[in-house]
Amino acid sequence: MTIQPLSESTEMYLKAMAELNQHETVAIGRLAGRLNVTAVSANEMVRRLSEQGLVKHTPYKGAALTKKGREAAGNVVRRQRLWECFLHDQLKIEWTQLYEYACSLEHATAPEVTEALAVFLGSPKTCPHGNPIPAADGSFTPLNGIPLSEVSVGQTVRVLAVNASAKEVIVHLHERGLLPGRKIKVTAAAPLQGPLTLQVENREVALGLHLAEFVIVEIHSK
Amino acid sequence: MTIQPLSESTEMYLKAMAELNQHETVAIGRLAGRLNVTAVSANEMVRRLSEQGLVKHTPYKGAALTKKGREAAGNVVRRQRLWECFLHDQLKIEWTQLYEYACSLEHATAPEVTEALAVFLGSPKTCPHGNPIPAADGSFTPLNGIPLSEVSVGQTVRVLAVNASAKEVIVHLHERGLLPGRKIKVTAAAPLQGPLTLQVENREVALGLHLAEFVIVEIHSK
DNA sequence: GGGAATAATAAGGGCAACCTTATCTTAATC
DNA sequence: GATTAAGATAAGGTTGCCCTTATTATTCCC
Structure with missing residues (x-):
């Protein structure tokens, strides 16, 4: 199973869903926004994806990855992130270009190449x-x-990851x-969804x- | 110039022409054969390519790369061959898979990545x-x-390159x-375009x- | 409960790159 | 000079993925 090759577009939808929300339902609007397509297009595409058994669409609720979809999405993400490692560590590509360049490569990468790349890189974890x-x-995990x-004012945290896809x-x-x-350290938070001061x-x-939503942190112990 | 991104299909046509014949005219039939499309499709596509100024099509004679087309084709070939080096030298991918895997990657490779890859690999020449x-x-060159x-019977030669794209x-x-x-050493050549014995x-x-046409050799001096 | 926002559906289009079938033109060869 | 092979052209079709516009359905929230 999961041996049928997925189209580039399909992979992008799956990846977007995985990045937006591993398990729960994703609103069609958010999906459309992230992929820069209209809601109508996203709707169409979600229908196709659910015909392929990759997502489960609950009308007016949103779409969620099925087991099969989650596997496929994880695979796409794996490929992309391995390429990011390669581009960063070996080719010394600029930080801000990594996502974009790796995204192109990910769709063109056969399983055998993915695994050889992982070995070459020493099976990085992040x-x-x-x-x-x-x-x-x-x-x-x-x-x-x-x-x-979601961090409260006064707390000190450590950045674990930056989880954004938009270049800007x-x-x-x-x-x-x-x-x-x-x-x-979060020193202030303006009211009414205003900016944080850090x-x-x-x-x-x-x-x-x-x-700030794209920055994943852990509370700094000590 | 040459900054407009070419479609994958366009790149494949250009590459095929470069591989078939750097400078001279390529028959539409050969092109179609190598790309596994019908002659009608190849004709259509060659029209599109000549509208873009990438090839010059002389009806009933064939198509030839223009300067612009040759540059673009060279660039595609550069990307592919650099990836072949990487896949072979670093990832230890099987010899017979190199062309295919590198071909997928080549279309997804930005100029900046290509150049960084060349540096990483030590600017290989072949x-x-x-x-x-x-x-x-x-x-x-x-x-x-x-x-x-084209080698005559009795001669000893050294293989310079294997210039094939078909997996088989x-x-x-x-x-x-x-x-x-x-x-x-070419020990015999059967008549009537028969096989060589080596x-x-x-x-x-x-x-x-x-x-044997795909094997490029040089006469073994001494 | 009603209005706003969001989502779904329908209908019609576009584009790139392929396909088939059919007809016509040119070039190559005896 | 006629035949044949190769190439060109016309017409119509398909697929995937996107678009717009318009209508309808649902959910959420005051």
């Missing part, structure tokens, strides 16, 4: 952005962290020093709440 | 099959050799030990003439 690399069977947007978002976060491993490496940084 | 890797501007099919052909030649660097590493091998 991509340069800090996200876990799924196993060969597509399974993976989500990070044990919370979005920065990646660039924006990179410019503000929000990289895996960094220690940051202390990042002796630097004061303002960050919109919707962008 | 791919594992022995074919030259074009420079970043797409230019390259063809091998100074002749097809094995690659497998067939590989099984018979026809690899770059091998020394072979001495390859103390082994006697029969090889169809149309397959």
Whole structure:
């Protein structure tokens, strides 16, 4: 099973769903937004995906990956993140370009190449952005962290991962020093969904709440 | 110039033309054959390519790459052969799979990645099959050799390159030990376009003439 | 319970790259 | 100069994935 090759578009939908939400239902609108297509197109495509048994669509509720879909999605994510490692560690490609370049390569990568790449890289556990690399069977343990947007004022946290796909978002976060491993303190949170004020490496940084969602952190113990 | 991204199909046509014949005209039938499409489809596509200024089509004569097309083709070939080096040298992918896997990757490779890959690999001059890797501007010097099919009986030659794209052909030649660097002697040639008989590493091998065309050799001096 | 936002469906189109079938043109060869 | 093979052209079809516009259905929330 799962030997039928999926189209590039199919892979992008599956990956988007996995990135948005591993298990629960994803609203068609969010999916459409992330993939930059209209809601009508997303609807059409979700129908096709559910015909293939990759997602389960509950009208007016959203779509969720099936077991098969989750496996396929994990596989796509694995390929992408392995390529990100290669592009970053070996080719020294710019941080902000990794996602984009790896995304192109991922669709063109045969299973044999994926596994050889993993071995070559020493079976890394996370991509340069800090996200876990799924196993060969597509399974993976989500990070044990919370979005920065949910951290309360005064707390100090450590960045585990940056989980964004839009180039502008990646660039924006990179410019503000929000990289895996960094220690940051939330010094203030403006009311009404306003921006957070952060202390990042002796630097004061303002960050919109919707962008803070892409930064996965753990509470800094000690 | 040459900054507009070409479709995968376009790249395949350009590459096929470059592989079939760097400079001269290629018959539409040969092109169609190599790309596994009908002559009608190839005709259509050649029209599109000539509208883009990539080829010059002379009706009933064939198509030839323009300067622009040759550059673009060289670039595609460069990407593919660099990936072949990577897959072979670093990932230890099987010889007979290199072409196929590298071909998928080549279409998904940005210029920045191509150049970083070249640096990473130490700017190799040839791919594992022995074919030259074009420079970043797409230019390259063809091998100074002749097809094995044109060697006369009794001569001893050295294999410079295997220049095939069809998997079956690659497998067939590989099984018979026809690899770059091998020394072979043409011991007989059957009449009427019949097969050649070769001495390859103390082994006697029969090889169809149309397959011998894919093996580029140089006369063994001394 | 009613209005707003979101989602679904229908209908019609577009584009790239392929296909088939059929007709016509040119080139190559005896 | 006629035949044949190869190439060109026309017409119509398919598939995947996207689009717009319009209508209808559902859910959520005050």
